[in-house]
Amino acid sequence: MRSRTRAGLGAVAGGVAVVLLSATASAAPGPGAPGVGDPYYPGAGNGGYDVAHYDLRLTYQPATDLLSGTTTISAKTTQELSSFNLDFGLKVNSVRVNNASAKFANDPKDPSELVVTPSKALAKNQAITVVVNYADTPSKVVIDGFTGWKKTPDGALAVDEPQIAEWWFPSSDHPTDKATYDVSVEVPDNVSALSNGTLVRKTKQRAGWTRWNWRSTQPQATYLTSLEVGAFEVNQSTTPDGKPFITAYDPALGDSLEAAKASVERTPEINEFLASKFGPYPFEAQGGVVTPGINFSLENQTRPVYGGGNFRSGSNTTLIAHENAHQWFGDSVALGKWSDIWLNEGFASYAEYLWSEHEGEGTVDELAEYTYQSYAADDPFWQVLPADPGAANQFDGAVYDRGALTLQALRKAVGDDKFFEILKTWVTTKKGGTGVIPEFIALSEKISGKPLHDLFQTWLYTKGKPAVSPNGAAPQAFKAQALVQPKSFPQIKANHQSLAANSGR
Template sequence: MTTRRPLRHCGATAALSVALLLSSCTGGAAKGAAGSGGVGDPLFPSLGNGGYQVTHYGLALDYDVKKRHLDATARITAKAQQNLRSFKLDLRGLEVSGVQVDGEDAAFSRKGHKLTVTPGAGLEKGATFRTTVTYRGTPQEMTDPDESHEGWVKTPDGAFVAGEPGGAMTWYPVNNHPSDKATYDFTITVPAKYTAVANGELRSKKTAKGRTTYVWHNGLPMASYLTTATIGNFRFTESRTADGLPLYEAVDPAEEAGSRKVLNRLPEIIKWERGLFGPYPFRSAGAIVDNTPERIDWQALESQTKPIYAGAPDTVTVVHEMSHQWFGDSVTPKTWQDTWLNEGFATYAEWLWDEHEGGKTPQQQFDALYKKGKKDKLWAYPPGRPGKAAQVTGDPVYYRGGMVLQQLRNAVGDKTFFRILKEWPAEHRYGTADSAEFIAFCQEQTDKDLKELFDVWLYGKGKPDRTF
């Protein structure tokens, strides 16, 4: 998730003003059933859609920076998981001018942030189908329950695009839930003086008639909240690490001086994290540093392959966001209630880095936090069971999540703990996982019974009265 200013890490929960009731998804009818509007997420029930899984998005975006106007086409390849009479996509605002399914015009309707598509013929379970949505308009940002901003955020020289958890639907039609990961291609056309940066690797850049088209390819699975298509007057550089990993950096000139020293350490940080977490999971890395409006009150988001920073980052923020490439981006939570699996690990990476740099040990970090009184917000709710959407971004998820890992380390010992740090992301690479799977995985690594540890530290209410 994002890192926020000053202690509120992350842009997280979407202001989903329309609470849609989940509909039944039972298949089997001759012409199929209607795919549900929502996947049953315990914190964001109206995000995502049932009945299908997307495998690929091809997004063609033509953006007029001055007019703030977007003309776009989304080509979505998906597989039906049940017989479908209709299905839904998430799209907030923007005007849809046409929808096709497998090359044939399809009926469509809008309600809230749901776009319902009804093909001329039903879709059979197991069938791969291709949906094309043509749309246009002025993308708008969203305000989260914690009052932070996400989605397509206007900047003086373009757009700052960050999507955790629901902001992706402000700029393309999407099955907007981390449980449905897909590959992506981005074709982004902007006025020639601007740079457009998206996830993955730059395939081409061509200028004609005063406009430049950037083609980016992200060929490994990605959750929608990790997508970006950020546009601005950037200093854009391409380089490689010593072992050949491509690096792409896009930095707003106003943030260049403050970013240079930290970004110069990016190859070092990646190498250090590889040593802890195993092989880097993607085909490129990098950073986007933008000069954002004052209302952007969070620092960073771990957009896949290129974390996006709302201003010049410090080193520990880069460490945090890059660790998410393993924990959150490669291994993605099945629901938003499992976010501690992202943020607890990223917080613990900060603690390990601090020790690496000659600062406090993780145990000292733990001890300082444990001294906080019982009424401190750190103990407001258990990290493994946030009860409200806004709580996904709170201190318990981040800091107490890190404390869970220190308790695990104390219980199983360093050798087993650091094996877990490598083997957990390897076991679930490019997939999704939940807390129950993590607990079971850890239990397999040790003869010590870990049930009480997780019951107390991950799920227990209030300040735990004992450590392990």
């Protein structure tokens, strides 16, 4: 979500094909590329290897903000390597590659690039185990002018997009390199440590401390891997279909606490509805965390995190629908490059319409029409292109709202049956992997049997307000009607603005 570039720099995927740059084959091993060449963040991720699994074993002390421990990375090389990079900004004590000590140093041009030189060169297609031991105070670590780690009065939040891993674990930080995870964090007994997936168990090995052990068994992107430490009220139950359902609420939410619970505790119901539209829920667990420590919400895999301010006006299940729709669009099917952000946000925003209609708060047609009519033709909103908004506008409202209107236009063009077949086929065929916009357009044309170039060109790639609404009628035909404002429209719009404003987004 951040509008920064990472010059010279380089989220998850055992067994999933990834798009990584690899050096041209040569007689002598060379260094892995410092990034995958993403058009918005060229240095994000790293070349030369593919990560299968991350194992984090950490200790965190809220009083001092000291984070220490090891991350063990299981990966396979994709080329011969004399050295390779990890995206990481904390102070490193040691690095070992396949049990042998390795040299390491931060790139002086980019301190979040850790360059690792093994004791001997690595062969192509070689399994490697990389162990990084480190200790630092993440809130003091500044990368590209900001810190993604958020210190709170009783803990901390490792929650952000498009990068957060650099502040708490070394990685290949790009959505095209997915992996599975074990996250084990020891914290004082008076606080909790929340992360993704299933809570395997809590253990104690010394007085005053508890270790929280989490496991994510499905491919997961680095930016969707989160840590929330604080004095949370943690609730554990199961969904009607037997999945672990874990929610957590910061008591500091005050008067908003009950509204937050009235929203997040409905997550299994909302996911059941979304599954009827998109196909089966793709992961092994569900849940949510609500905290006043952030002013935005984020779709962390299996367990979205919600800023407490979203519940000041009461329950907000539309936001729950938005972030959980990302479990299909953005998490299970990750974007292939950050300019494809429409595949995440436009689809989750359209899920808001679907859920609102289900709740009897206006039809999808009415809600889409209200959004279309809410922006005058000369509004700067229409100058941002959802298909390529630019890093500075990656989380602009147009990516969300015009993105959702694009899907409404597609639905009107192909009909309900074909539209939902397209969505379900996309998440089925791409599950656990990544996708790019041209692939979605091609799939839409294949399933519908219709040429759709002009439709997508108009709604995604052309500046200016389309002359015809996504419902297919001339704008003036709707002006006499009482347009329906989505009940959650002001709340969702405020959340989008928070996303864009947070730390330079």
